[in-house]
Amino acid sequence: MASLSFKAALVYLMDMSQSSFLSPENAPEKAENAAGRVQVMVPAPVPRAYDYALPEGMDLAVGDYVSVPLGRRDMPGVVWATGAGDPAVDPRKIKTVLQKFSAVPPMPETHRQFLERVARYTMSDLGAVLKMSLSVPEALLPPKTVPAYTRAATVPQKLPPQRQKVADLLSDGVPRRAVDIARATGCSAAIVRGMAAAGQIAAASVAAPVPCRMVDLSAGKLDFSPAQREAAEALRSMVVADRFAAVLLDGVTGSGKTEVYFEAVAAALAVGKQALILLPEISLSAQFLERFARRFGVSPALWHSEVPAAQRRLTWQGVAEGRTKVVVGARSALFLPFANLGVVVVDEEHDASYKQEEGVMYHARDMAVLRARLGHFPAVLVSATPSLETMANVKTGKYAYLRLPARHGGAKLPDMHVVDLRRDPPARQRFIAPPLLAALKQNLEAGEQSILFLNRRGYAPLTLCRTCGHRFQCPSCTTWLVEHRRYGRLQCHHCGHAQKMPAACPACHDEGSFAACGPGVERIQEEVHDLLPEARTLVLASDIVTSPNMIRDAIRQIEEQKVDIVIGTQIVAKGHHFPGLTLVGVVDADLGLAGGDLRAGERTFQLLHQVSGRAGRGEKPGRVYIQTFMPEQNVIRALAANDRDAFLETEAAERERAGMPPFGKLASLILSSADQMKLEEFCRHLARIAPRYDDIRILGPAEAPLAFLRGKHRRRFLIRAGREVHIQKYLSEWLDGIKTPSSVQLRIDIDPQSFF
Numbered sequence: 144m145a146s147l148s149f150k151a152a153l154v155y156l157m158d159m160s161q162s163s164f165l166s167p168e169n170a171p172e173k174a175e176n177a178a179g180r181v182q183v184m185v186p187a188p189v190p191r192a193y194d195y196a197l198p199e200g201m202d203l204a205v206g207d208y209v210s211v212p213l214g215r216r217d218m219p220g221v222v223w224a225t226g227a228g229d230p231a232v233d234p235r236k237i238k239t240v241l242q243k244f245s246a247v248p249p250m251p252e253t254h255r256q257f258l259e260r261v262a263r264y265t266m267s268d269l270g271a272v273l274k275m276s277l278s279v280p281e282a283l284l285p286p287k288t289v290p291a292y293t294r295a296a297t298v299p300q301k302l303p304p305q306r307q308k309v310a311d312l313l314s315d316g317v318p319r320r321a322v323d324i325a326r327a328t329g330c331s332a333a334i335v336r337g338m339a340a341a342g343q344i345a346a347a348s349v350a351a352p353v354p355c356r357m358v359d360l361s362a363g364k365l366d367f368s369p370a371q372r373e374a375a376e377a378l379r380s381m382v383v384a385d386r387f388a389a390v391l392l393d394g395v396t397g398s399g400k401t402e403v404y405f406e407a408v409a410a411a412l413a414v415g416k417q418a419l420i421l422l423p424e425i426s427l428s429a430q431f432l433e434r435f436a437r438r439f440g441v442s443p444a445l446w447h448s449e450v451p452a453a454q455r456r457l458t459w460q461g462v463a464e465g466r467t468k469v470v471v472g473a474r475s476a477l478f479l480p481f482a483n484l485g486v487v488v489v490d491e492e493h494d495a496s497y498k499q500e501e502g503v504m505y506h507a508r509d510m511a512v513l514r515a516r517l518g519h520f521p522a523v524l525v526s527a528t529p530s531l532e533t534m535a536n537v538k539t540g541k542y543a544y545l546r547l548p549a550r551h552g553g554a555k556l557p558d559m560h561v562v563d564l565r566r567d568p569p570a571r572q573r574f575i576a577p578p579l580l581a582a583l584k585q586n587l588e589a590g591e592q593s594i595l596f597l598n599r600r601g602y603a604p605l606t607l608c609r610t611c612g613h614r615f616q617c618p619s620c621t622t623w624l625v626e627h628r629r630y631g632r633l634q635c636h637h638c639g640h641a642q643k644m645p646a647a648c649p650a651c652h653d654e655g656s657f658a659a660c661g662p663g664v665e666r667i668q669e670e671v672h673d674l675l676p677e678a679r680t681l682v683l684a685s686d687i688v689t690s691p692n693m694i695r696d697a698i699r700q701i702e703e704q705k706v707d708i709v710i711g712t713q714i715v716a717k718g719h720h721f722p723g724l725t726l727v728g729v730v731d732a733d734l735g736l737a738g739g740d741l742r743a744g745e746r747t748f749q750l751l752h753q754v755s756g757r758a759g760r761g762e763k764p765g766r767v768y769i770q771t772f773m774p775e776q777n778v779i780r781a782l783a784a785n786d787r788d789a790f791l792e793t794e795a796a797e798r799e800r801a802g803m804p805p806f807g808k809l810a811s812l813i814l815s816s817a818d819q820m821k822l823e824e825f826c827r828h829l830a831r832i833a834p835r836y837d838d839i840r841i842l843g844p845a846e847a848p849l850a851f852l853r854g855k856h857r858r859r860f861l862i863r864a865g866r867e868v869h870i871q872k873y874l875s876e877w878l879d880g881i882k883t884p885s886s887v888q889l890r891i892d893i894d895p896q897s898f899f
């Protein structure tokens with residue numbers, strides 16, 4: 144139902160720039176010559192495999208990578224089954240497989256099962272899920288080569304000792320890269336090149352080496368505390384048991400969780416298997432990679448959106464062949480066709496970025512657990528602020544539980560102070576209240592660093608005209624435009640629309656009448672400059688530090704104490720370890736609590752807990768100031784008391800009472816269209832035909848909170864069901880066979896995380 148027709152899939156394929164990367168010669172034309180048939184799944188939004196004829200002399204097995212014609216293009220694909228899938232198809236219409244890719248091993252059965260299960264769970268087309276696995280189709284071609292050297296045709300008689308070593312090494316006829324020769328013989332690469340120039344060795348080529356092959360399991364092993372040792376031992380025995388398990392590794396930031404799960408990775412590698420570590424994209428920091436390299440003596444293979452295509456191709460091949468041992472990646476790394484995966488780690492398992500919100504809407508944490516189940520190995524979920532879902536699974540005994548009780552080396556948790564903005568308001572047009580300002584001043588005088596945290600980019604979230612009240616709104620979305628003063632622009636944070644800040648009000652043409660309402664990080668920086676002019680400040684926000692290099696630079700500046708006050712959005716919350724940082728000020732703790740999102744409390748708690756954890760990680764103790772208008776709110780109280788478990792319990796009790804996840808199931812239908820009439824008509828139709836059951840409630844259709852987004856009107860249904868309900872089955876019963884008008888888009892979101 145969510146699938147395109149075959150014809151629509153073709154149109155889609157026309158847009159795929161990477162297609163016809165192959166033009167095979169002499170592809171057989173006639174299907175009648177074919178020896179048999181196979182069913183090939185292509186990476187396009189189609190629900191099932193299509194039949195193709197097997198050309199004479201080609202042997203194909205399930206899992207083989209092939210190229211097939213689809214429409215007027217060639218597509219890569221995977222043999223999903225042998226024999227005819229659809230005997231009714233006119234044999235003259237069946238096209239023939241063009242080529243088999245023999246450079247890579249076939250897609251493992253476990254991986255195919257995984258893709259099928261993901262498609263079924265998320266109610267997506269199998270082809271769309273396969274596309275996530277075939278994200279670098281060039282990887283199917285023989286590997287790229289790099290320059291190398293081998294023995295010369297005639298072996299030179301007398302050589303100086305160093306050169307003789309090189310000649311001896313190469314006498315086996317195996318070509319090697321200059322760096323490998325240099326490493327093996329202890330001579331410089333220049334000598335190798337000199338010998339080649341003198342004809343003493345010959346130029347050759349070898350396949351480019353795949354990343355992360357040789358891992359040193361004992362490189363940077365630490366002396367563990369008893370609690371760490373116990374947890375590491377438990378993980379190790381799960382890995383060697385060759386059985387599925389899911390386990391939560393729980394512990395405050397700095398308790399050594401990373402070091403402990405590195406032991407699970409080591410255990411998998413020790414028995415010849417591969418390991419996958421998933422991180423929220425934003426935490427794939429240089430700091431993490433350095434730690435990995437310290438522990439294992441090599442860099443891991445990296446997998447995320449910024450990795451260049453050539454590197455991705457090598458990693459894909461190395462993973463498929465089983466030669467690349469460890470991948471550290473964002474959620475999409477889950478779809479790499481591992482030859483022999485032995486453990487998957489999901490660090491920061493509670494992080495919302497594990498949910499993919501476009502295309503196939505999957506949750507990487509949950510799919511990692513599924514992957515582990517199919518592959519008979521453990522999934523290790525790691526967090527200092529576990530999600531309610533994971534905690535519920537621990538409570539019922541579905542997931543095992545390991546806890547690290549304290550920060551390593553006895554560093555203390557920071558002191559928490561709640562600033563009640565009703566009692567201690569900031570000055571007019573200011574946002575830093577007196578208690579926080581005093582603490583900042585004191586920290587500055589003591590030469591210690593501070594963070595001001597505000598999860599809002601730009602200068603001000605709303606601009607209005609004081610004369611006529613005009614407000615700047617996005618032309619394509621129901622949102623206000625955010626002023627970015629540094630760029631002189633107004634921007635929409637949902638669709639990217641940007642316009643120059645005009646000189647006069649577009650409604651009343653008054654000049655100089657604009658008022659900025661509310662703060663963004665840029666405005667906080669301005670305030671710090673006014674109030675503490677001697678402080679050196681740095682703004683960390685994704686629109687300002689836009690590349691990994693810029694982030695690295697910023698972090699280095701902070702580490703080298705060149706910055707006194709960091710003003711940042713959530714990118715300051717994650718992962719970083721700044722020993723000189725002793726004060727965290729949360730400018731607006733209530734920001735995330737507005738809006739009534741199901742997980743608003745949980746997310747705010749996680750974020751503020753994480754950002755608080757940046758304070759006092761070194762020798763000196765830390766302090767946290769939380770500015771709020773609602774000091775009695777659950778989240779704020781739990782943060783102030785450093786009582787995570789109490790928070791989780793009240794939150795869980797509330798969810799249970801409301802029948803909300805993890806105590807009930809949710810799914811969303813999101814409908815959008817440029818044509819509001821058609822959209823509303825179709826929504827009414829859907830509501831009318833929805834099957835009724837006692838334990839299933841349908842809310843909606845309702846205007847989505849973002850009722851207008853990127854030029855389209857949006858409506859939502861929310862389906863709430865009991866925990867035992869098979870919600871996908873219900874949705875199929877409701878939606879299978881319905882005809883969605885071509886101007887309306889219908890998307891299904893199972894276990895929705897966002898509700899806008």
Ligand code: ADP
Pocket residue numbers: 365366367368371394395396397398399400401402403551
């Ligand atoms: P978490 O992942 O729980 O935040 P980490 O594994 O990052 O904790 O550990 C925090 C810091 O303490 C790191 O710098 C780490 O190298 C160090 N550390 C943890 N355990 C030990 C240990 N047993 N010996 C020495 N250093 C340790």
Ligand code: ZN
Pocket residue numbers: 617618619620622635636637638639640853
């Ligand atoms: Zn917009």
